[in-house]
Amino acid sequence: MTRRSDDPAWRTVLEFWFPEGRSLRIDADAHREHWFWRMRGGAHDAITKRFSGVTADAAAGDLDAWVSDPDGRLALVILLDQFSRSVWQGSARAFAQDPAALGIAMEGLTNGHYAALPTPWFKVVLGLPLGHCEGPDHLDRVDLLIALREEIAADAPEHLQPIYRSLVRQARDVRQVIAAFGRHPHRNRILGRPSTPEEAAYLEEGDFPHRRAFEN
Template sequence: MGDDITDSNDARQIGEVLDFWFPEGRALDIDPDRHAELWRWRMHGGADGAIAARFGPLTERGAAGGLDHWSATPEGRLALIVVLDQFPRSLWRGSARAWAQDTEALAQAEAGLDNGDWTALGLSWFQITFTQPLGHAEGPEHLARIDRLIALRRDIATRAPAPLRPLYASLVDQAGQVRRIIASFGRHPHRNAILGRRSTPEEEAYLEKGAFPHQRVFRG
């Protein structure tokens, strides 16, 4: 498999990443309030300390391409996307490194959408995480990717367990809000200062309001 680790170590590490990032596991009868609480924990910094303590070196290896072979299975690819797309946002929060892996995470997500890995995962929370790079990665065709993301989220919201459907419907709306930002500015303005980019007057007005769609996970 490469990266001079054994298959059993790969399986163990993939399992550790998924068990950590998805404490709800695979149970379809999870309480909606608990489910929303776990998403807020994931998305708003609640996991930062644990990620640094448990997955810092693993995230470094993933960023260097040392875990690319995980993409051989659907769950391995999902774990790789978590390592590339989510863990850096906690481990390197406030620095350019937080987003430096977005292009590779996007490549993994698009490959998995095209080869059936996304469909094979089945669970709503797995599939949402799998597709997050479509909205995160800046660059050409960003709007088209967000349109694809919106369509995928609509599909997920339709198929989610009935008690969870309102939560997943809110993520459709969130993606629509992100689309409006990219349509207006062509990028994520909240990254400008950290990336050393000059904000336009329009972006400065947007930043002054502080109403950022990426911070509205399960908040309506």
């Protein structure tokens, strides 16, 4: 049985993943620290301790009813696209939910749910699957991701705009990787796929876009 879209479990996910809440008056330095925490593994241990069960439920499709609400849709994307990477870190299953997360995110872009999200940080996270999910249309999706982030940066409060401009730059860096390789080479070992010589050289450098967020 799927859970109702107003299940408080999705509220718990959002409250955990967005400690800054919904106020656009958030201090810029505090907000930057929240992004570092989200994007550079600071939440890993807490995710595995608190959210392994609900992440497995999401992966099994048991929480699909959440998509009837914009916040519920966002919470489901967080479980599938973000928490899966902690719960199943180091295994191919960490990325197995990417297609489902992408479908949920893309639908949110067309049905008004993305536009209904009240903060730039909510919108950025709903858009993450566009860059994360590999596939033949990956480059087109990254172009869409860049356009979305440019809009987010332009609409963000002035004191937060440098943070969101840095996320535009990061998306452009991702585009360079996908344009060159058609996939994320840093996943090759975990997914058991061989690297091309060009990918091996890239991996040797170790300069990956997901590690460059907020760099000037």
